[in-house]
Amino acid sequence: RGQSAAPGSLADALKGVKLKLVTISGKGGVGKSLVTASIAVGFAMRGYKVGVLDGDVYGPTVPKMLGVSNSTLFVDERTGKIVPVTGPLGIKVVSIEFALPSDDTAVIWRAPLVNQALRDFIAQVDWGSLDLLVVDLPPGTGDAPLTIAQSLQGGLDGSIVVTIPTEISRRIVLKSVDFSRKLNIRVAGVVENMCCFKCPDNGKIYYIFGRDAGRRVAEAAGVPFLGGIPIDPELSHYLDSGRLHEFLAKENDTARAVLAIVDQL
Ligand code: ADP
Secondary structure (H helix, E strand, O other): OOOOOOOOOHHHHOOOEEEEEEEEOOOOOOOHHHHHHHHHHHHHHOOOOEEEEEOOOOOOOHHHHOOOOOOOOEEOOOOOOEEOEEOHHHOEEEEHHHHOOOOOOOOOOOHHHHHHHHHHHHHHEOOOOEEEEEEEOOOOOOHHHHHHHHHOOOOOOEEEEEEOOOHHHHHHHHHHHHHHHHOOOOEEEEEEEOOOEEOOOOOOEEOOOOOOHHHHHHHHHOOOEEEEEOOOHHHHHHHHOOOHHHHHOOOOHHHHHHHHHHOOO
16 A cells, blocks of 8 residues: 655645544534544554544544644654644644644635645645544545545445444434445444443443434344443543543443443554
């Protein structure tokens, strides 16, 4: 792979990357960024060299979860390449957010502009040698995720479909699996975020949206079910303060559930 990559091309930019995964979700707000960042942290905790490309132009939250938002990207004068920001555990982070002027800049670019920007962006990054690159795709199965996935096509080793256990999500998961298959990306599996809630008062587990929806939809689609992540106020607090890596180092039920998912990849 990548032997004949032309200098400056996307294939050239990614030639030192061993494994490339993408996270996808049919809609926003289901925890795709959480799963992306968790995969990165989980592999980095196991000693692998990891990079994250936050390609979710409409809600780039991965840098925030890793505590590196408000970073600036630099261009190496010698190579002319973009140098990724180094996050916790040495994770290399590149986000479209780093190229935007302020935190609350609404991205209202039209699709062709987004597509071109993303392609250019990805091709110009100096990832160096990595064991794993995780790419966070914009939500949905429309133009923006399609462009990134197509840009990376041929080199993508698998997709992770993130969902929440509601009835509407079921159809959306099937669409995401279909999206992956059309692009010839192997579906590594389905992650069910917000599967349940453990009551801190009595330790009882509540399946708020119903039980085993993620497992059933994975079965229906003929792809692996990777596991569920509980709704956890403490996790939410760590995410908001950019300390996902600290949370995952805690040996609590939620951290264990997340790392069990990562270990299957
Ligand atoms: P997406 O990338 O799909 O839009 P995010 O990963 O950004 O979704 O998650 C949406 C919001 O919900 C974020 O504020 C995140 O901190 C919070 N969140 C996601 N999953 C959980 C969870 N299991 N427990 C607590 N908060 C969560």
